Amino acid sequence: MTVRFYQFDGALQASDARMDERAFCYGDGFFSTIGVHDGQMLWADGHRVRVIAGLGALKMVLDIDGLMAQLHTLAAAITEGLIKIIITRAPQSVRGYGYRGGDSRATAYIKCQAMPVYQAHQWQDGLPIAMPVDMICLDSQIAHRPPRLAGLKLIACPDQVLAHAELLARQDQGATDGLVANVHGQYICATMGNVFYQIDGAWYTPPVNLSGVAGVMRAQVLTSDYFGHISERVLMQGDLSAIQAMFITNAVRGIIPVWRLDGRVLDQFV
Missing domain, CATH: 3.20.10.10 (D-amino Acid Aminotransferase, subunit A, domain 2)
Structure with missing residues (x-):
């Protein structure tokens, strides 16, 4: 069976498969936005706790240690700014809102933005x-x-x-x-x-x-x-x-x- 995706914003054009992403379809996921100062994530432990809580509540599985290690590396690279992560359930073979309990792998999407966030702040x-x-x-x-x-x-x-x-x-x-x-x-x-x-x-x-x-x-x-x-x-x-x-x-x-x-x-x- 051939599946095609389109988008319409005044004109019809071919699109990608993002409609099958559960974040796009159902908002099936959570996010966290992290401040970066002097190459370090601010309150990394707090964001780790948030990720663990979100995964537990939504019954998802993710390599947390691996994710946090990569975020630390990205923070060092941008020096100052922000990192946003969106964690969503991987696409499912079942139709509709539900998911199979044995397959709750999560995917983390990461955005890094270098910017002068804290220049006007007092500490x-x-x-x-x-x-x-x-x-x-x-x-x-x-x-x-x-x-x-x-x-x-x-x-x-x-x-x-x-x-x-x-x-x-x-x-x-x-x-x-x-x-x-x-x-x-x-x-x-x-x-x-x-x-x-x-x-x-x-x-x-x-x-x-x-x-x-x-x-x-x-x-x-x-x-x-x-x-x-x-x-x-x-x-x-x-x-x-x-x-x-x-x-x-x-x-x-x-x-x-x-x-x-x-x-x-x-x-x-x-």
Whole structure:
């Protein structure tokens, strides 16, 4: 049987076989984006933990030691920038969404980009701190995930796509990022990272057991002494006016202080 692939963007033309890739068809996989500084991956152990967790949750098999060795080599070659990895299940012989349990080999796709990420950062206790940004509260919401997928950085994330699109559509408000709630009205994250907030002098971060991503940088901040003790606490609409300070965490950009939230100036800690 002859199989042909086409694509249409105003005109029909021959295409490759990417339609058979499970990442393309079903979003069957997860990803991680890694900062590189001085030829070293930042928080490599945290990204390793993320890969192991993703493979376990999605029942995939991959040579983790071999992957990490190659990533270290690539990081040394670009010196500073970022590495993005997408891990997806290898093509299956069965039709449809399912997969055979005995054949769950994974493939890792890797993108390396040399760029001056950290030239404007301050480093405090080994944590990169970026320039402050403005943040607004968005109307978009993210989904409630089943326990097996809680905290994973999945490649299937249309709710995050729509939230970031809303942020871009509201650029006239001068915001660099947006605060996003889940379908229960709990504010969970920014469009490109986790959030931490301060109320009555105490630091908190929203739990990610229902929605959102258990970020690598989030884990680093939680185990650091820089902000003292940090608790998980649900963040609701009624809490926003009480927030004294806030920052975003991202595995590449590090810690990004929030200067203003919906136009209200917040305290700065740097």
